[in-house]
Amino acid sequence: MDSYDFPQVTQLAIPFFVAAILIELWLVRTGRAKGSFETRDTLTSLMMGTGNVVAGLLLGVVSYWALLWLWQFRIFNLGLSVWVFLAAFLLDDLRYYVYHRIAHRVRWVWAEHVNHHSSQHYNLSTALRQSWTGLFTFMFVLQAPLVLLGFHPAVIAFTFGFNLVWQFWIHTETIGKMWGWFEFIFNTPSHHRVHHATNPRYLDANYAGTLIIWDRMFGTFVEELEEDRPRYGIVRNLGTFNPLKVAFHEWIGMFRDAFAPGLTLSYRINYLIKPPGWSHDGSRETSESLKAAYVRRNPSEAGKPGLPMAGAGPAEQLFWLLRGVARTAITHQRFIVATAVKDVDDANETVVDNISDDGGMLERNRSQSGHDVVAGAAAVRRIADGNDLQYEARISSLLRDFRQTQLCI
Numbered sequence: 001m002d003s004y005d006f007p008q009v010t011q012l013a014i015p016f017f018v019a020a021i022l023i024e025l026w027l028v029r030t031g032r033a034k035g036s037f038e039t040r041d042t043l044t045s046l047m048m049g050t051g052n053v054v055a056g057l058l059l060g061v062v063s064y065w066a067l068l069w070l071w072q073f074r075i076f077n078l079g080l081s082v083w084v085f086l087a088a089f090l091l092d093d094l095r096y097y098v099y100h101r102i103a104h105r106v107r108w109v110w111a112e113h114v115n116h117h118s119s120q121h122y123n124l125s126t127a128l129r130q131s132w133t134g135l136f137t138f139m140f141v142l143q144a145p146l147v148l149l150g151f152h153p154a155v156i157a158f159t160f161g162f163n164l165v166w167q168f169w170i171h172t173e174t175i176g177k178m179w180g181w182f183e184f185i186f187n188t189p190s191h192h193r194v195h196h197a198t199n200p201r202y203l204d205a206n207y208a209g210t211l212i213i214w215d216r217m218f219g220t221f222v223e224e225l226e227e228d229r230p231r232y233g234i235v236r237n238l239g240t241f242n243p244l245k246v247a248f249h250e251w252i253g254m255f256r257d258a259f260a261p262g263l264t265l266s267y268r269i270n271y272l273i274k275p276p277g278w279s280h281d282g283s284r285e286t287s288e289s290l291k292a293a294y295v296r297r298n299p300s301e302a303g304k305p306g307l308p309m310a311g312a313g314p315a316e317q318l319f320w321l322l323r324g325v326a327r328t329a330i331t332h333q334r335f336i337v338a339t340a341v342k343d344v345d346d347a348n349e350t351v352v353d354n355i356s357d358d359g360g361m362l363e364r365n366r367s368q369s370g371h372d373v374v375a376g377a378a379a380v381r382r383i384a385d386g387n388d389l390q391y392e393a394r395i396s397s398l399l400r401d402f403r404q405t406q407l408c409i
């Protein structure tokens with residue numbers, strides 16, 4: 001099996017990265033250049049970059065071995081020439097575009113890529129905010145076609161190093177727009193600022209690595225506008241500088257959604273493969289819903305790059321209208337049923353309450369009645385006893401009178 005020992009381009013570039021960050025920091029802090037730094041944010045980015053290198057050493061070998069195994073099945077023997085390197089660079093840049101587009105549109109891959117977007121600042125240190133969990137997305141399979149075409153995995157890794165170095169210097173606000181031809185062909189600071197922005201028109205745009213032509217070709221290019229300055233970060237920002245949370249929060253959130261109780265299997269799968277923000281009840285925001293809401297608020301912006309047309313065709317409008325009506329009707333019906341069920345429940349509860357109240361009253365009455373009867377009987381008896389005594393006293397009095405009368409006679 002062939003083995004090559006090409007230089008580790010990104011590792012060789014680390015001193016250059018550090019020096020460039022310090023120069024940019026100095027330029028921004030002294031007011032000589034545009035930009036913003038926050039110490040904790042930059043430290044987090046540096047920790048993410050370090051973790052990425054460590055993860056690459058520990059886990060990167062797995063994907064590299066898999067591609068090396070595939071190498072034996074290559075179709076062509078391309079050899080090593082300048083043209084092979086250039087072709088590898090070009091095709092791998094296209095592979096990166098495809099990967100990056102999937103990373104923003106499939107939550108399983110977004111879970112890994114989101115951390116690169118988690119900073120609310122945009123400076124050279126943001127470039128180092130790289131993932132630790134890339135292997136787990138299995139996106140290295142996108143390199144398989146190149147290997148099968150005859151590009152050795154070492155050649156692909158070597159050329160991708162240049163791609164990453166290119167992607168470093170474009171993470172800056174200190175450089176405005178560059179020459180027209182350059183902006184047309186290459187991914188530049190201006191284009192990548194758009195990619196990191198959360199403004200509705202900039203969401204899901206400019207996926208390029210080195211060449212912006214892929215975005216222009218596949219309809220995902222959006223120009224940076226002077227009147228809509230980029231706001232950086234993610235739609236729902238993390239509010240943490242903890243690198244562990246930055247690295248794993250979306251994986252945790254995704255699995256929490258996918259394993260939530262009471263969902264159908266298709267909902268669970270959709271939580272893994274649908275775009276970020278998708279939810280089974282439509283309660284969350286996706287880039288589509290954010291763009292649509294923006295156009296509703298700003299109708300004159302409809303149809304501009306990165307934004308949908310406001311007015312859908314009559315058939316589509318009718319569809320949305322009927323869907324809305326049906327949804328409202330269903331919701332209303334559900335509400336009525338829920339209210340009725342609650343009414344019945346309440347009624348049952350009242351009956352039960354009443355029965356227990358009545359039971360209590362009956363019980364009380366019974367004991368009261370019992371008490372009364374006893375009391376009555378006692379009273380009767382008392383009266384009777386009293387009567388008896390009175391009767392006896394009366395009789396004996398009469399008898400006495402009668403005897404006296406007899407004696408008198």
Ligand SMILES: [Zn+2]
Pocket residue numbers: 100104113116117195
């Ligand atoms: Zn991205």
Ligand SMILES: [Zn+2]
Pocket residue numbers: 116127171192196
């Ligand atoms: Zn970036």
